[in-house]
Amino acid sequence: MPATPSPSPDAGLTIITTHVNADFDAMASMLAAQKLYPGAMVVFPGSQEKNLRNFFIQSMVYMYNLAEIKDIDLQQVKRLVLVDTRKAERIGVLAGVLHNPELEIHVYDHHPIKEGDITGVVDVHRVTGATATLMTEILRQRKMPLNAEEATIICLGIYEDTGAFTFSSTTAEDLRAAAYLVSQGANINVIANLIAREISPTQIGYLNDLIQAATRYMINGIEIVVSTVTYDHYLPDFAFLVHKMVKMEELNAIFAIAQMESKVYIVARSRTESVDVGEILTALGGGGHPSAAAATIRGQTLAQVEQALFRELHRQIVGMRQARHLMSSPPITADAAVTCVEANNLLTRYNINALLVTIQKQRRSELVGYITRQVIEKIIYHHLGDVPIGDYMSTEWVTVDPDADLSEVQEKIIGHKQRILPVMRGKEILGVISRTDLLTMLVQSQTRDKDAGDAFRRSASRRTRNITHFMQERLSTRVLDILRDMGRVAESLGYGAYVVGGFVRDLFLYRPNEDIDIVIEGDGIAFAKAYALEFGTRIHTHKAFGTAVVIYPDGFKIDVATARLEYYRSPAALPDVEMSSIKLDLFRRDFTINTLAIQLIPDKFGRLLDFFSAQKDIKDKAIRVLHNLSFVEDPTRVFRALRFEQRFGFTIGKLTAALIDNAVKMDFFKRLSGRRVFTEIRLILEEDNPVPAIVRMGDFDLLKVIHPTIVINKALIALLEEVRGVIAWHDLLFVETPCMRWTVYLMGLIHANDMATCHEICRRLELATRYEALFCQERAAADHCLQQMEHRLPASAGALYHRLHPFRAELILYMMAATRVKAVKKAISKYYTELRKIEPLIGGNELIALGLTPGPLFRQILDAILDAKLNGALATREDEIQFARRWAADAAATASQNTDDKQMS
Template identity: 25%
Template sequence: MQLVLLQEGADLDALSSAYGLSLLYNAKIVLPNAYSETVRLTLNIFSDRFKNKIGHFDKNAEKIYLVDSHYVDNLNSKIYKKIEIYDHHPIDEYKKDIKYHIKNYGSATTIIVEKLKRKKVYIDNIDATILALGIYEDTGKFCYNLTTSQDLKMASYLLEKGANLKIISDILTNRLNSDKIQVFEKLLKNSYNLYLDNKTILIASAYISEYIPDISSAINLIEEFNNVDAVFILLQTKNKITIIGRSGNKEIDLSQILSIFGGGGHWSAASATIKTFSLNQLQDYLEFLLKKYLSDTKKLKDIAIPVEITTSLKHSDGIKILINQEGKYEGIVINNKFDDNLIVLNANISLWEAEKEISKYEQDIFPVLEKQKPVGIVSKKDILKALYKPILDKEKIFLAKKEKPKEKNVKDRLKHFLPEDIYKELKIIGKIAKENGYRVYLVGGIVRDFILSKKSLDIDIIVEGDIEKIIKDYVKNRKISVYFFKEFMTATLKLENGIKFDFATARKESYEYPGAYPKVEKATIFEDLYRRDFTINTLAIEITEDRFGTLIDFFDGLKDIKEKRIKVLHQTSFIEDPIRILRALRFAGRFGYKLEKNTEKLLKLAVEEKLLQKAPTGRINLELNLTFDEENVLYILNLMDEYKVLRQIFPNCFINLEREVIIAKISEAINIYKVLFDLKIEKNSNYLMALMYHLPFDVSYFVLKKYHFDKSIKHFKYIFDFIDKFKNLPEKNIEFFKFLKTIPVEILPFSAIYFNFFEKSIEILKKEKEFKNIISGEDLKNIGIKPSPIYKKILSEIFKLYLDGKISSKKDAVDYVKKYYNN
């Protein structure tokens, strides 16, 4: 690894030089804590180019470059042999072991562009623009006396490569002030792409305190807004939402689309102002309009699956639609069960309209009707696959499967990994399976944790065979609790020592026809594992007696664990179950893994298409709670932010430095309150507040209600209702103590961190805990005071004195009572 270090206060010449070295040597750029406004602006405008070029300092790097500076005194002299310096400033003293590239030019970038040209390194127009910025800034647009002919020659070379003088001029004249920069940062954080009829449309939104009149003129400065067919920017102020549209494709006529909102303009630039929608409603409606104008004309009836139509309720397997004598829909019959309460869909709506409809319901299968007469049925998966499979096919991402596994004997290691009693029980189960001609396997998290050497007692067992027969033989003459779930072919056992085993029959989901409910069938271990989400969860250890301790790896799960990556098994994995988006990022955060290249593409596509909004909200609630309970919660939330997942769940929410610090401190506070005071704190309200404290209460309420965080609604309301009290904390210790006790313990960590009273809360709670050893009712009794309501008054009075430091020991307390309450 090679690094380019920028010095504190770095300017554009330093940044451009570092960028040039990243092109030459694939070096990572290490940013300082502080840099110029034009550097910040450049990093924002070209964030896509710098995204994978920013790194962190590592003293073990094989090479370290310094640019636009030769100051090395802050570096360890032991690493001088690794250092190369590119600078245009005069040097008084050359350090031993350091390699220097010093030329008396107006810009250090000029030195590096010379090298790029000489080595014939390919640079495009964006590269040329970033490099030219350094030369133009450090030469004062070639007006400074230090400017040389070589600076002009290299600038000319960059212009030939397509350097954009308008962007250079806008950045150097700082046309984007700090207010605009902050708005564009919010927009980029809250942006996503729509892919319609081979066109890419970017939609970005932000809440802002007040509208900036000339912000539309600066849109073209942002690279992400120029690399799509059209862009729609939605800016919400207190009383209205402004839509700004820019199009580079004549097929996307902005004047036509925004005229629906009463706006105006021409095909390439238009705007509108709306007062009747919320930001989320407007975003949804805009999407609907775009899909209506630009997507293909396929209707729901084009993908509906024809099924048998009947007028009788006679016994039959499979699925049928019941009609009356007029041929109109009456209900649906599934395996002889009649249901007339299903939501039905209009056969003539578009697939995009159908997608919006199905997202409202937990129902999986929908009868499709045309003028009340049945056309067929369709499932959620049918609709999603019809919409998104063409996009996936265009990406040409195919994930292979194989039916011959890699195997490895891990018997001895398994014996040391498992507690002795569990190991013995598994041996018994394996013997019973062998005697019956069945195969049994350990699967799931315990196998993954075994590979990672992480302790786990989450025992999941898969049976190839009759699960009831194995369990009955196993529990015979033993006091073991057994719970069978025959419909799902699973069972749970609780052993005498309290340990729990979960059994399941190796199974697969089959469909008698497209759109039908899945039918659970017995299967092989391969088919069972192939249903799983990620390769790291597909490993199994056979515990059948004759193959006990054989690790089975069909899908290179071991390799993916070794290479620390999360990889899906199927091309349509995220489409079939969007919750896997959250699971992928949670596992990546927990283990410190990266998303495998194709998996990352599939996940990004699913996020861009907002498939999470089609997922059951109850399952999203479960995944978020699991995330909040993770040790690496901040890292996971950062991943959710990086992949634009966070803002799909929490509107206009992203992780910035301020929020990152708050979340980290909340995590620490939760642990401290638990260790010091044994406070059992549910984490979700604290992290939810940390994510949404910037939003109005009505917006937060909608989100919390949608995802079933009903208890958190009360906590949010408490904070908003008593915001003034939090901002004006009591100064006296006793008053602060009383205030502290009014705060629900579930949101104490967030409150203490956000309103800056964490340290004082620790001090006061410690004193409350210590007070038990200062004086008690028993002490008062020993002094000679008869038990009565006065005990409460005395203890409260002494506690107040103890908080104020006027009493510090049991002796002080007893003396005080004797002095003032002896009679």
């Protein structure tokens, strides 16, 4: 081994650091570096793995000259020693010292060197199984003594990073280094206890999730396993479980993707030279070895990450990439704080289609992303021109070294769909390569994989299975026959046919749902007409949307749509529609759980399509959007997210929740028409139990969409729970009186508002006049009546009847919920269950039979009979006739007396 440079004499503060989430190899290497740099401070840039916290931090902390970042003046750092990494983005806030003008950098790393990596005046690099191997050789060369504990820790790093010498990345040098450390007293028993971890029952469950979610793909003749799981908490042993799965299943290459909290993690392992997982995940913002790599991706959904991964797999699993590139210089850049309107002006001024986005650091421009004309125009299209481009720039990009060849340039521009490719030396931006630059050279070059850009579509389409037997168990014979007939008619027209959305989702949730949506790959209206002609149904068509409703003689309806891709003229606008495939049609939908489709044409009947891991999210009980602009394009999806979350007992994913917060912050709801807001609010209020969804609306500050004065507090929640109890009580009565339950809940929501505010709310929601009267004048009258009853109850049943009789059922239920006086609630209940049904048993015919002449007297007698019955004085029909006879006689006597009095006077 060649001699390594000696560290220069200490000329200032020296710190030793490694990558965030430090593993055993990183910790071991820092301990070794501490021996090479006496007096240096060991600083962690971030958290350590769970097992490290248990072992090193608690048991071996005394061996490290540790310092907290917050206690170090980074401007005073004169020497930075990096071990087990050379990437600035992996050392956290310590990357700030890289701009110190007099900084001396020393690097010790075993990872393959990539473009843009940090280089040092002392730079020790060889491709070995562990960085601790390199450090051991340096210590051995310099004859630096090691005690048993030091030798054990350093040897532990080698064991872990080589998988106890089982990884294909293991080299002879790793074995020699371990042998030397054992000779220095390394305790193999301690190492074995830490490395050979027993798998816990909880981990077995997670491992089973990985195995069950695994899907095998053949990509250019090589089998790749992709497993996608979702957890709402961070799983520290994820890489360990992936390694276990590789061993158990004897896999050659696996990419395990996990949504944890608001981030997506990828852990990859490869046992074949044809799959360099380090190169593949480097393109996704991660990195590692050819046999082991990882990536952490923020701000993207699982569907977006999978799409990027599959494109990268199809592009890279084809052999070595070697070619040269062209460069335009100087590059045109824009600061991240520049608005989208200003950036658009730059694009127009220089006649270009993309901009590199930078920020100023230490009087130097640092690349932080890029943004394309297409994205900027769409943002301006949504009237967000004043938003900084930094909010919507692409933060995942690839670059090339100035010496890169054409093939690499071609793969990066075309494969990543990057309109501009930064040409960089370290952090310095030398120029850019545009698509136009590349096209000039492509005339003389052949594209190796022209379908790479569509890789996700082709690979994802294999996520299928036939569920015909499951459908037969869950669906009625009639529904099955209808679906088969629709598939047959579609095939006769040369179309594809699918049943999609909530119907399929509820099939897997074991929930009844006959709200059937059919998507046709072809002309949906033409299909509906052909089906109606054959089966004698009626149809209603909507040409603007390419949809139709099939109506059966018994009133049963099925919605038919043309497979379409929706785009929006502005946030919250109704969609415009274009033809597209079934996958693009599903991708436009609101949440992953609603993206399942079942094929209906005869030879593929019952074939389930799951492009976006909907089954996993159903299993994990998670509500997730498919793309980050979902709520920008249609804010009503926010209400649906809350409704589905509570209806199914699911949880909104952390990224989706963050996107909801952003939509509320940007107030996209103000552009929604009142009718659209009302539709979503009404659907929530019509749920079996809308209270949790209303509370969640309060959590996201969404109630202000109805009116700013409506806020969630204990009193409002208590009232809404009372409404729920009263409606449940009403339902158990099985009365024939119809009740619009949503109106009762809405009256509860606006209970504390005055008349003027209620009118504002009704106008905001664009309610019909009859509803405005109900929520304003009629509710105010009900509140006034309730106040009177709480002050003094009506003295008799008849008085109670006449007090409450003017109010419709919804107002009666609202009053029952709103009162805090048990006696009043009991009185209203008595009215609703007993008194309101009481009517006289006799009518006009019986009064005529008594010799009475029709006229106002009839109404007076019948009202008197009703009052007497309400107060329990009359029981039978004969009692009512006798009462009427007496009442008429008394009335006649009174009239005669009045006549006599007048004559006497």
